[in-house]
Amino acid sequence: MLGSLLLGLATLLGLIYGFLVSNFGHWRRRGVLEPKVFPLLGSFPNVIWPRQHFTIDMQDIYMRYRETNSYVGCFLLRAPKLLILEPRLVTEIFVSAFRHFEDNDASRMVDPAKDRLIARNPFVLQGDDWRRERAIFSTLMTNGRIRTLHSIMERVCRDLCDFLTKDTTGGGPYDGTDLGLRFTGEVLFDCVLGIQARSFSKDPLPVVQQNQQMSSENIGLTIAGAVSGLFPNLPRRFRPKVFPRSYDRFMGGVISEALRLRRSNHQERNDFINHLLELQREHNLTEEDLISHAMTFMFDGLDTTSTSIAQCLLLLGRYPGCQRRLLEELDRAGGDSELLDLDALIELPYLSACFNESLRMYPASGWASKTCTRDYELLGSHKAESVKLRPGDNVMIPVYGLHHDPDFYPEPGEFRPERFLDGGLKRFKQQGVFLGFGNGPRQCVGMRLGLAMAKAALAVIVQRFQVKTNARTLAGNQLDPNIFVGVHKGGIWLDFEPRSAKIS
Template sequence: MLHALLLTLIALFVTLFVFLAWNLGYWRRRGVWEPYALPLLGSFPNMVWPRRHFLNDMREIVIVVDFLYKSVWSKPTYCRQYRSTHSYVGAYLMRAPKLLLLEPKLINEVLVSAFRCFENNDASRMVDTRKDPFIACNPFVLDGDEWRQQRGIFSPLLTSGRIRNAYCNMQQICGQLCDYIEEQSKSGQPFDGTDLGLRFTSENLFDCVLGIKARSFTANPLPVAQHNREMSEDNYRLALAGALNGLFPRLPRRLRPKIVPPSYERFFGDLVRQSFHLRRCRRQERNDFINHLLDLQLQHQLTEDQLTSHAMTFMFDGLDTTSSTIAHCLLLLARYPECQQQLFLELAKASAKDQLLPHFELLSELPYLSACLNETLRIYPAGGWASKTCTEAYTFHGSHASDPLQMLPGDNVMIPIYGLHHDPNFYPEPQLFRPERFLNGGLKRFQQLGVFLGFGNGPRQCVGIRLGLTQTKAALASIVKRYEVHVNVRTLDGIELDPYIFVGAHKGGIWLDFKRRKL
C-alpha cells in the first residue's frame, strides 16, 4: 500500500515536472539563443516569487536565479550583455514561450511598419468578453476586425473640441484639488501622492465622461479608490487569468475566468446606467462625451452593455495610469527642486498670477512641462512591457543575427519597455530625472529610435493619449503653480518598483508635503 502510494506520488511529480519543463528549449530548437530558465518560474522568476519587481528580470534577464542558486553560481549574467551581440533572445513567461526583442529596429517593425503581422495584443488571450461585458468593447483586449470596429467607434469620442470643453470643467476641478491640498495641509500629515492623483483623476473622469460628481475632495467621496484597488491591486481573478495564460498559453476561451470583480461591476455599472438615464430624461445638446456616447448608440445600434463598456473604457484606461503618472511626476519634481523651479517659471510666464492654468492651446505647447511628463513616463512607464501575437508569417532580419528568423502565426513577442527606458546606451545615467532629454526634438528622436514607448506606438498606441496628457498636465501645472512640492521622509530613496503591484509603482508609496508659494 505504502509502496503504491509512493510510486503514485513519484509519477505525479514526474508528470508535473515534465508538464512545466516541456516548452523549455522551444526557441533553442528554432535557432534562437535561450537564456537560462526554470520550470514554472520561466525567465522572470519574480513574477511568481516576488523579491523585486519582475520588470527588473525583464530588464536584466537573470539567467541564473541567484536566490535559488547563489551558493552554486558565482553571479548572475544579464541580458544587457547580449544587446551588442543579439537582436532577440528566447524567454518564457512561466511556460509560455516569448521572443524578447532587444533591438529597437525590430520593436519599431512590430509596432509600426509590420503592424499588420503583429496586430493583436497578448492580453486578449486572458479575457473572455462574454463573461466580462464591461471590457467587451475595450480596444486593448480585442483582436483583428473586432478591434478595428470598436476603435473606430471609440476614437471619434476624443476630438479636440470635446477635450477643450472638458478642459473648462478641468480648470474648476484643479481649483478644488488645490483647495483640498490647502485644507489638508493644516493637519501636518503627509499626502499620499497616489491617492491625491486618483482623487483628481476620478473627479475629472466622472465629471467629463458621466456628468457625475465623485465628491473626491469632500469628507464623503464616492468609494472610487476602494473599487479601483479591487480591480487593479487586490484582484485574484486577474492574477488567476495571468497565471493560466502563463501555464496554458492556448487555453480555450470558454475556460478563461471572469476578471472583473462583481462588486466593481455593480458599483460602476449602476453609476453609468444612472448617468445615461438622467441625460436621456434631460436631453441637453452639449458637445461632451456622454452626449456623443448616446449618439453613437443610435448610430451604431449599440446595446446597453456595449454602451456601458465604451464608457468604462475611459475608467479602465485612465484612472490608474493617469493618477500614477501624476504621483510619480510630483515625486521626481520634489526630488529635483531645480527642475521644479524651472517648471514653475515656465508656468508663471504662461499665465497671469491669479490664473491657475494657462489656456488650453498653450498648456499642450509648454515644452518643459511636456519634457517633465515624458521623463516621468520614461522612469516610471505606465506599462512596463508589451506582448504582441504574430497574426501573419513574418521574417525578422536582426542586425546581430546570422540567419533570419521566421515568425509564425501564434508566436508571441515581448517588448521590454522598462528595460529600453532604463538602458544607459540610450539614456545616460538613466536613474536620474533629466527632463532636458526630451527638449529640442528629443521626444521625436527617441520615438524614431524605438526606445521611448510612454504611450506605446503605432496604430495600437493608447487611444486616449490626448485626454490623458491634458488632464495630467493640468493637475501638475495647477499644483506646481500654487505649491512647492517636497518629499516626505516616509518616501523611500531610489526608484525601486513595488514587487507586489503589477503596474510599476514606487516601492513604499509616494509621500509628499506641500508649501504654499508666495506670489
C-alpha cells in the same frame, strides 16, 4: 502499500515536472538562443517569487544580451515569448510591420463574455473587432472635444487646490497616488458621465476603494495571469473572470444611472456621454456596448494617469531645480489665469519634458506583448538568418529595460527632463526606445485625454504649492514587486507648502 503511494507520488511529480518544462526548447529548436529557464518560474522568477519586480528580470536579460543578440527566447511561466532586444525591431513590430502584429497578447487573457465592462475596449479586442471599435472610439477623442472639457478641469483644479490648502495645515504627508486618483476620478466622472464624484469632499463616491480592488487587490487578475502563463493555448472561453464583481456592480451601476438621467432629463451638454448617445443611434449600439465604451474612458484613464501624476510629483519633489524651472515656465505662460488654456498647456515644452521623463523612469507598463497575426520573418542585426514567426507566436518588448538603457539615456536613474527637449521625444520614439504610450496604430487611445488631465494637475499644483518628498517615501526608484504594474515601492508620500507669491 507505502511503496505504491510513493510510486504514485513520484509519477505525479514526474508528470507535473514534464508539463512545466514541456515548452522549453521551443525557441532553441527554431535557432534562437534561450537564456537559463526554471521549471514553473520560467525566465522571470520574480513573477512567482517577488523579491524584485519581474520587469527587472526582463531588464537583466535585456542588458546581458543586447550587445550580441537581437532577440532571445524566454518563457513567462511556461508560455513561449520572443524577447526583442534590438530597438530597431521594436519600431518595426509596432509600426512598419504592424499588420503582422495587430493583436495585443492581453486579448487572449480576457474573455469578453465574462468581463462585459471591457468587452468593447480596443485594448483587448482582436482583428476586425478592434478596427471597428477603435474607429468608433477615436471619434470621441478628438482635440476639439477634449478642448471643451476646459471648464470642468478648471473646476476640478480649484477643488484640488482647496483640498490641498486645507490638508497641508495638518502638517502630515499626503499619499500622492490617492491624490492622483481623486483628481482623475473627479475629472473622468464629470467629463464622461456628467456627474461629480465628490472626490475632494467628506462624502466621496468610493472611486479610490474600487480602483484598489481592481488593481492592487485583484485576485482575479493574478489568477488570470497565472492561467495565461501556464496554459498559453487555452481558449478564451475557459479564461477566468478578471474584474471583481463588486467593481462590475459599482461602475456598471454608475454608468447605467448616468445614461438614464441624461435620457430622462433630455439634457444637451457637450461632453462624452452625449457623444456616446449620438453614436448609439448612428451605429445601432446595444446598451451593453454603450456601457463598455464609457468604461473604456474610466478603465484606461483612471489608474495609469493617476499613477503617472503621482510619480511625476515625486520626481519634481526630489529635484527642486527642475521644479523651479517648470514653475518659471508656467509663470511666464500663465499670467493671472487660473488654469492655462488646454492648447497652451499641452504645448509647454518643459512641462511635456518633465512628464515624458517621468514616464521613461516609471513607464505605465514595464513591458508590451504582441501576438503575430500573419507569417513574418524578423531579421536582426546580430544574425545572418531571420526567425520565422507564425500566427499565434508572442513577442515581448522590455519597455522598462529600453527606458533605462544607458546607451540611450546616460545615468538613466537620474531625472533629466532636458532629454526630451529639442526634438528628443520624436527621436527616442523613432529609435524605438521610448514607449510611454506605446507606438503605432495601437498606441493608447486615451493618450490625448490622459495628457490633458496629467498636465493640468501638475501645472496647478506646481504653481500654487512647493512639492517636497516626505521622509516616509523610500529612497531610490525601486518598483513594488507585489504590484503587477510599475509603482514606486512603499508608496509616494509628499508634502505641499503653499507658495506665498508667483515668481516675478
